[in-house]
Amino acid sequence: MLVYQLQGTGPADTKDRAGFCYDGYCAVAVIRQTKDGKRHLLAHAESQNAQWYSPPYRTGDLTVFESNALGSGNYNDDIVFHQSSDGRYSRVDVQSWKAEVTGLTLEPNFYFDWQTDYRAMVGQTSLMAGLPDEWHRDPRGGCARVFLKLNGDALTVAAPAAQIPDYKC
Incomplete structure (x- = not known):
């Protein structure tokens, strides 16, 4: 089973997702959880530009964490992972x-x-x-x-x- 974790250095306030990454960075982690409860980190990426990340969704072989810069005019910094046929995850360059x-x-x-x-x-x-x-x-x-x-x-x-x-x- 795959799980994810949103990480940030801002205040943890479930009512204000926007505060999650203020004054720091946002990050996402994709984790595989085995049936015995052990967790293995598959991929991790962070951003200096995002204000928060939405929960991920899968489309084909992609796992997408969409970012939001809250209308500041900053460029979006989505984090997208590609799962290869052997099960490995790698970050997709979504900017170039x-x-x-x-x-x-x-x-x-x-x-x-x-x-x-x-x-x-x-x-x-x-x-x-x-x-x-x-x-x-x-x-x-x-x-x-x-x-x-x-x-x-x-x-x-x-x-x-x-x-x-x-x-x-």
Whole structure:
């Protein structure tokens, strides 16, 4: 059986998940628990940017811990593990693909990061229209989307980004 543990240096307050990682770091651990109750650490990763991590979900061979920067404009720092056919876990690079698509979108919403849907393997970001009254939290320039694939232990671009006008991501 697989279990997980969310770790942080902030105050442990079940009513305020956001305080979990303030003034420190957030981390996640994936643990295998045997029938006799023994636990073995399979994977561990930490972040300086995340404010908290959601409980994990599995999609295919991926175990996903989505992060949240609480609207601060920080880039998301999701932690994703890939389970190989021999049962080993390795961390997936979920950031490098973004460098491939940054130049493909016109006027991206640079205040926030690309969002990744790991179930659909799609990345998307809102686009700025360049209007004088456009505020960075309400982009009106449409949406850019890109299909992704797992290549080794990294997400890579499977197809070029497409711009979808008049559509909010």
